[in-house]
Amino acid sequence: MRKWMVIAVPYVWMLLFFLIPFLIVFKISLSESEISIPPYTPVFDLTAGWETIKTQLGQLDFEKYHFIFSDELYTAAYWSSIKIAAVSTFITLLIAYPLAYGMARAPKEWQPTLMMFVILPFWTSFLIRVYAWIGILKNEGLLNALLLNLGVISEPLTIMNTTTAVYIGIVYSYLPFMVLPLYASLEKIDGRLLEAAEDLGSPPWKTFWQVTFPLSIPGIVAGCFLVFIPAVGEFVIPDILGGSETLMIGKTLWSEFFNNRDWPVASAVAVLLLLILIVPIVAFQWAQQRSREAGR
Amino acid sequence: MTISPAINGTASGTASQDRRLRTAAPQSGFAPWKDPAKKPIIRFEGVTKRFGDFVAVNNITLDIYEREFFALLGPSGCGKTTLLRMLAGFERPSEGRILVEGKDITDLAPYERSNINMMFQSYALFPHMTVERNVGFGLRQEGMPNDQIKLRVDEAMALVELGKFSHRKPHQLSGGQQQRVALARAIAKKPRLMLLDEPLGALDKKLRNQAQFELMRIQEQTGTTFVIVTHDQEEAMTVASRIAVMNQGTLEQVSTPGEIYETPQTRYVAQFIGDVNIMEGKVVSLPGDGTVDITPASGDGRIFKAGACQGLVVGQQVWLSVRPEKFRISLEQPQSTINVVKGRVDDVGYLGSISHYHVHTEAGNRVTALRANSSQSVERSISWDDTVWLEWPADAGVVLTA
Numbered sequence: 281m282r283k284w285m286v287i288a289v290p291y292v293w294m295l296l297f298f299l300i301p302f303l304i305v306f307k308i309s310l311s312e313s314e315i316s317i318p319p320y321t322p323v324f325d326l327t328a329g330w331e332t333i334k335t336q337l338g339q340l341d342f343e344k345y346h347f348i349f350s351d352e353l354y355t356a357a358y359w360s361s362i363k364i365a366a367v368s369t370f371i372t373l374l375i376a377y378p379l380a381y382g383m384a385r386a387p388k389e390w391q392p393t394l395m396m397f398v399i400l401p402f403w404t405s406f407l408i409r410v411y412a413w414i415g416i417l418k419n420e421g422l423l424n425a426l427l428l429n430l431g432v433i434s435e436p437l438t439i440m441n442t443t444t445a446v447y448i449g450i451v452y453s454y455l456p457f458m459v460l461p462l463y464a465s466l467e468k469i470d471g472r473l474l475e476a477a478e479d480l481g482s483p484p485w486k487t488f489w490q491v492t493f494p495l496s497i498p499g500i501v502a503g504c505f506l507v508f509i510p511a512v513g514e515f516v517i518p519d520i521l522g523g524s525e526t527l528m529i530g531k532t533l534w535s536e537f538f539n540n541r542d543w544p545v546a547s548a549v550a551v552l553l554l555l556i557l558i559v560p561i562v563a564f565q566w567a568q569q570r571s572r573e574a575g576r
Numbered sequence: 577m578t579i580s581p582a583i584n585g586t587a588s589g590t591a592s593q594d595r596r597l598r599t600a601a602p603q604s605g606f607a608p609w610k611d612p613a614k615k616p617i618i619r620f621e622g623v624t625k626r627f628g629d630f631v632a633v634n635n636i637t638l639d640i641y642e643r644e645f646f647a648l649l650g651p652s653g654c655g656k657t658t659l660l661r662m663l664a665g666f667e668r669p670s671e672g673r674i675l676v677e678g679k680d681i682t683d684l685a686p687y688e689r690s691n692i693n694m695m696f697q698s699y700a701l702f703p704h705m706t707v708e709r710n711v712g713f714g715l716r717q718e719g720m721p722n723d724q725i726k727l728r729v730d731e732a733m734a735l736v737e738l739g740k741f742s743h744r745k746p747h748q749l750s751g752g753q754q755q756r757v758a759l760a761r762a763i764a765k766k767p768r769l770m771l772l773d774e775p776l777g778a779l780d781k782k783l784r785n786q787a788q789f790e791l792m793r794i795q796e797q798t799g800t801t802f803v804i805v806t807h808d809q810e811e812a813m814t815v816a817s818r819i820a821v822m823n824q825g826t827l828e829q830v831s832t833p834g835e836i837y838e839t840p841q842t843r844y845v846a847q848f849i850g851d852v853n854i855m856e857g858k859v860v861s862l863p864g865d866g867t868v869d870i871t872p873a874s875g876d877g878r879i880f881k882a883g884a885c886q887g888l889v890v891g892q893q894v895w896l897s898v899r900p901e902k903f904r905i906s907l908e909q910p911q912s913t914i915n916v917v918k919g920r921v922d923d924v925g926y927l928g929s930i931s932h933y934h935v936h937t938e939a940g941n942r943v944t945a946l947r948a949n950s951s952q953s954v955e956r957s958i959s960w961d962d963t964v965w966l967e968w969p970a971d972a973g974v975v976l977t978a
Contacts, residue, residue, distance in 0.1 A: 451801050470700065472696050472697075472700040473696070473700050473702060473703075475664075475666055475686070475696070475700065476694075476696055476700040476701075476712070476761075477702075478665075478666075478685070478686040478687045478704070479664055479665075479666075479686050479687070479692075479693060479694045479713035479762075480693065480717055480761070480762075480765065481687050481717035481718060481765070482687055482713075482717045483685075483687050483716055484687075490703060490713075494704045495703070495704055531704055564867075
């Protein structure tokens with residue numbers, strides 16, 4: 281009996297906080313928009329009896345989805361989001377790998393401190409950290425002031441309100457999510473494997489590509505998913521740093537909800553975003569499962 | 577094992593030539609270390625290794641010859657692994673140099689030492705590669721063509737009798753199979769020198785014995801010089817042509833297994849290899865016939881006789897060591913009065929093929945004696961509280977000066 285309850289806890293949690301909200305959003309996405317409170321119809325009235333609900337169910341349709349697919353704005357936003365997320369994931373990986381490698385190779389007594397430095401930014405609100413980048417990136421900001429003073433550039437660079445600023449923001453914000461799994465997998469590699477490779481005639485740089493890198497792939501995979509999945513739906517960073525120039529699905533979603541007050545379309549956008557992300561999420565689970573089974 | 581500073585009696589010692597004959601190594605005839613014209617394959621010259629304040633290896637000079645199966649034996653922390661790792665190139669000596677085939681390799685990186693390969697403790701197999709790719713790893717580094725690699729890998733796998741596993745990953749193999757893969761990987765490059773760091777430590781006892789003989793077979797078949805690090809004295813005795821017993825970074829003794837066992841040079845070696853009874857005493861006289869008379873330090877005036885070693889002087893402090901199996905234990909008083917002690921049996925340990933007897937001697941010491949149970953209790957068996965006599969030939973006692 282008690283065992284059953286323990287098992288039930290996560291399922292009840294998922295039901296209450298994921299599945300039911302999702303079904304509500306899904307239902308809204310099948311409704312019609314209307315200027316009222318709430319701004320859609322039909323609104324289910326569970327006290328009205330089965331017959332009424334049956335009629336209301338008949339009013340639901342997939343028209344909004346059809347609309348999304350026929351309007352290029354949405355497809356462009358999805359593609360652009362996926363592209364921005366993919367490119368920033370790759371840049372994050374390039375920066376995080378040397379960091380994690382250095383951490384894993386640092387003296388054991390240093391590693392907790394270095395780990396602290398990676399986690400330290402989390403002590404400040406995410407929103408404040410993203411806002412801080414405005415001060416750095418704007419035309420009269422710190423970065424331009426520095427580069428002008430050094431004589432690297434003669435005119436301030438326009439970074440704010442461009443996609444570049446979004447890349448910088450995403451890479452900066454999600455870097456720890458890449459560093460930590462990479463560090464975990466690099467730190468686990470048995471030093472004797474590297475010695476064995478060297479003993480068999482492989483110089484250190486070749487050993488890196490033949491032993492260290494392949495053994496860190498589970499960390500790379502985990503880190504990439506942990507950055508890519510939230511980055512696709514990112515709203516705050518493109519909104520604050522990207523200005524009107526950046527097209528991302530998170531922003532589109534937000535403006536459908538709050539500017540157009542078209543809840544059904546916004547819900548349909550959200551459901552489609554979820555469907556798009558299910559692919560990498562399932563792939564991530566599968567990869568995790570596989571690396572666990574390989575016993576690494 | 578048991579320490580006994582007082583035994584009883586005297587004996588006419590046979591000289592040490594006798595002992596040498598008896599202890600000739602099993603592979604008699606193979607003794608390049610006795611041939612002054614022979615050049616060693618490995619030479620350590622005054623090698624010292626310090627880690628901070630800790631001296632892991634202290635000024636070691638040692639020659640190892642071609643085709644030897646050389647064992648570095650000692651407890652953990654004695655410096656044996658550090659010595660091996662310096663040979664592989666993973667540690668650099670703080671002082672001294674290492675020569676392999678006359679060439680100074682002290683400053684070469686591990687990957688530049690192409691004629692030396694190592695089999696690692698716990699094997700260090702690459703988990704992301706199949707058995708085949710593991711074994712071929714060293715050959716791929718040389719840029720050998722694939723078809724040749726295939727042949728050499730097959731050859732190495734056949735040598736270690738590991739056939740049908742080439743496409744498996746290491747984690748799909750048993751411990752014994754992994755050990756073979758590790759051996760095949762190291763031997764595939766046909767090194768001149770093979771280093772083995774506790775190669776059989778992870779195997780259970782039965783498998784280990786079998787693997788020891790296999791190592792010897794492979795060593796003989798390939799003609800490679802093997803240097804093995806082990807803390808298991810039985811393993812070293814079984815496989816090695818010579819053993820270096822190490823203690824706190826220094827070499828205590830470098831000899832054949834037979835010599836190490838029969839004529840240890842120090843108490844440390846005597847106690848590390850097998851069981852031994854040791855008595856502290858003083859040299860009373862040197863009759864000049866190759867024997868020495870010793871009186872126990874406890875000062876009861878009895879005299880024991882043993883084979884003399886070089887450089888003894890009258891009055892010198894020495895230790896007499898006698899192996900448990902050298903005693904003849906009997907319920908009747910022997911006729912001889914030389915090297916005989918009387919005592920009472922404290923404890924009997926019956927191990928099937930042999931029995932251990934812990935004897936409390938008249939002088940108040942505990943001595944361990946050992947007897948093979950060759951007959952099925954035809955004679956009355958010795959039991960607790962029996963009065964017994966222990967007798968041993970003079971040449972069974974070894975005089976130690978350190």
